[in-house]
Structure formats: structure tokens, C-alpha cells
Amino acid sequence: MVAEGVQPAIRCVGGIVFDRGGRLLLVRRVNPPGEGLWSIPGGRVEQGETDHEAVTRELFEETGLSVTAGALIGRVTRPAEGRVYEIHDYLCQVRSGVLRAGDDASDARWTSVAILSTLRVSDLLVEGLYTTLDEWGQLPRS
Structure with missing residues (x-):
């Protein structure tokens, strides 16, 4: 039971992925939250899934x-x-595959x-993404 005024937490995962050139993988979200904005790919953890299983599934579905x-x-x-x-x-x-938008991603x-800087100044990134990636040392390297 959730206490009154406390919002239930939904466990989700995201995948931070770089290509060999140091570029960061982003998707443009189709659904809320962040509909129409760019973010790292990811989504909800389904019942019975581990985080690693969920992030692997979500990345395949979206990209x-x-x-x-x-880690x-x-x-x-x-x-x-x-x-x-x-x-x-x-x-x-990345193990294999060809990059394409799918499932909850329009691109x-x-x-x-x-490109990340341009998306940032154009307010096309989900809120807090750039700052968080910067704090974690996960900005593109090229």
C-alpha cells in the first residue's frame, strides 16, 4: 500500500551506449514523459525481469x-x-544490429x-539529461 500523498515508483532502466567513435546513442521519444524529446533509450522493467534483461530488451525494441x-x-x-x-x-x-528507430522511438x-549541444540549446533534450550525463562523465567523446 502506498501512503497518501506518496507517488508509486515505477522501476525503469536506460542504456548509455557509445559507438567506436565516442558518439552517444539517443532516441526521440514517442510517448510521455518527454514525448518528442531526445533521451537515452530505455523503459520499464517488466515483472520478473532483471535490470540487465530489461535494458537489453528495451534497447533492442527502440534501436x-x-x-x-x-555497470x-x-x-x-x-x-x-x-x-x-x-x-x-x-x-x-553494442554486440550487433543495425540502428533504426522502433517501438517507443520516432528516431x-x-x-x-x-549535435548534443545543439539539442541542448534548442530545448530538445529531456529535462536534466545533459547535466546528469555531464556529472556522470558520460558525454560524447567526439
């Missing part, structure tokens, strides 16, 4: 890429209409420092 999930980089919370998303972000390595792309 067409098969990844190996690695937990950090955790953020994002409030949204009557609930809170508790997002655990993992560093991932998917590798982003350089310049």
Missing part, C-alpha cells in the same frame, strides 16, 4: 541494436502524472558533442 548491459552508472527519478519513474542507467556495449541516432 534494433543487441547490447550487453554493464550501473547512476540513478535518476522523474515525476510524471501521479507517479515517479525511478530510472537506473547502465553502460552498454534514433548517434550524437556527437556538437
